[in-house]
Amino acid sequence: MTFADILQPSSALFLDFDGTMVDIAPQPHAVQVPQPLIAWLRWSHDYLGGAVAVISGRQIEQIDDFLSPLRLPVAGVHGAERRRTDGELVLLTTHPLEPVEQAAARLAAEHPGLLVENKGSSVALHYRQAPHLEALCIDAMQAAVESMPGLTLLRGKMVVEAKPGGASKGRAIEAFMQEPPFAGRLPIFIGDDVTDEVGFSTVQDAGGIGIKIGDGPSVAWRRLADPAALRQEFEAAHAAKTAKASPT
CATH class of the missing domain: 3.30.70.1020 (Trehalose-6-phosphate phosphatase related protein; domain 2)
Known part of the structure; x- marks a missing residue:
């Protein structure tokens, strides 16, 4: 089963950023975002009726900067901050740091x-x-x-x-899944790190699919080699769905 098969109009798509959509850089600020990725995310947002969110360890403002001009729903800092589809910002209680x-x-x-x-x-x-x-x-x-x-x-x-202690990517996904346009959809979560494992478990417990990027042990049911492989799957899914929707 390809990613194009997995991705359906009834899906809700959750994506990690570093090491998943983009390659990890030596310094956090040095990440490069391939321009085709922006176009694919814009298409997937439309295809899924807005049910696309970034679930990252980065702050929301950093994700916005990297993905500009897109402004997607985002859970940042592992769910400690979350911007809903309607733009409302939800913050967990901050403990002294x-x-x-x-x-x-x-x-x-x-x-x-x-x-x-x-x-x-x-x-x-x-x-x-x-x-x-x-x-x-x-x-x-x-x-x-x-x-x-x-x-x-x-x-x-x-x-x-x-x-x-209350922040996790899994809890952030659960919160999104209780809100439109995510509610009632089949969740897909794609990530690469040990911090994403709770997200894989969350979506799979809900009948969805976790996709692990890279090597290492994981509870995710599916796996891709690296961010480049994921971007290739993005392109293939885009092409397949677009071709299917085009009149013959």
Whole structure:
């Protein structure tokens, strides 16, 4: 079964960003968005009656910048912030992050390869430029989070992040699925990281489909090799649906 077969007018499509739609870059700001992707997302939004949302660890404003001029429904910071289809912004309670940010900043000051990112609702410590420091980063952030009730530690690809305990990509998808135009549709979630596993479980528990990008263990029922493979599936689905809709 191809992606074109899976994607139907009755689907609700949820997409991670980094490592899924676009290739991961050495620095978060250096991501390149292939222009055909914007066109495909615009088409899929129309094809699915608006039931397309981005579910990302990034802030909503960053997703908007990368996907401009599109302005899709988005769950940012792993669901700590969420913009509904009607434009309303829903924010989870933000717990004090200063002690965590200070701990991350102290470590980054000692190791120039580390990058601290304050997302407003979370604090991320990136170690992509210093992968040998993974254990040190995890230990330092874990110690900081344990001193702050209400926060949990989330591990991703070369990043460790302190976020509100109630935030997850799975809960963000569940919230969207209770609202129009997503309600009553069959959910599809496409992601690449360990942070996306709860999203795969959420859609599959609802009878939908999870698609894992890349290697590594996953609960997702389907898999694609990399973001380039997904973009090829996007193009093929677009071509197939457009051809089918064209008069003969």
